[in-house]
Amino acid sequence: MAISFRTENVKSPEIKKRKTSEWIKKIAGIYSKTIGEITYIFCDDDKILEVNRQYLNHDYYTDIITFDYSDGDKISGDIFISLDTVKSNSQMYTTDYQEELFRVIIHGVLHLCGLSDSSEDEKKKMRDAENSALNILKTID
Template sequence: MALNLTWSDNQEIHPISEELASLLERLLQEAGQAEKVEEGEVSLTFVTDQEIHELNKQYRNMDKPTDVLSFSMQEFVDEEPEILYELEEGEAEPDDFSDVLGDIVISVERAKAQAEDYGHSFEREVGFLFVHGFLHLIGYDHEDEAAEKTMMDKQEAILGKVGLSR
């Protein structure tokens, strides 16, 4: 297995082109290579501000929209979770999700506004958010200044490899 990207576009504000999807696939491969992640599946969903607001409230207890959310499956794979449910008699064990890295959700409205605010292309902003989400999926965070700098440096290096530098 290699790194695979599946994506869906659940909004109509700024339809996602095949060219952008191809660029995101290249970014995934570059990010995987940079981080020595050779296998896994990433699911990407483009949504509206309203949809990401609801997800942010539900999963992070933050009652506002955000630009990107990441839901890592690796937290459950690397360490055995406590019993999430009990199997019914005769029910098979669930499929192995060890190859699923997780889900990334991007608000297209927020990405479009931020691209305008920062004075760069929509593609660069979506690429930035995607790489940011990917790094979260594999365990990076930006809880303090040093961790944020590490993440930013990694993001910029990966974006630069596909021509999306600032």
């Protein structure tokens, strides 16, 4: 049962890892899930484009790619997050960078918990779940 944080081609974002891990476990628990092995790989746009091309045959930049290795109610996965795209999205949507980063961090976990964002209805449910999770984060010391 571990959540780890790695970087590739970027400086580690300023997050409190213990608090962030506690939050992730709490959100997973809301969906009746436990944590297996979750690895966050913070990277730049070049790396996420490489991953997107190599594993998903997509030729575009994105903020997050989640590889799901979950088994039953134990969620596990590798979550790639482009800090470049998180930053540009925070500017485009005029949101705080840290808030956007935490939104993306929990977005990957929500995918591992079974939420999807393929349809418009699913996107709304995902956004609501992200907002709820961000509110919970504010309550964790």
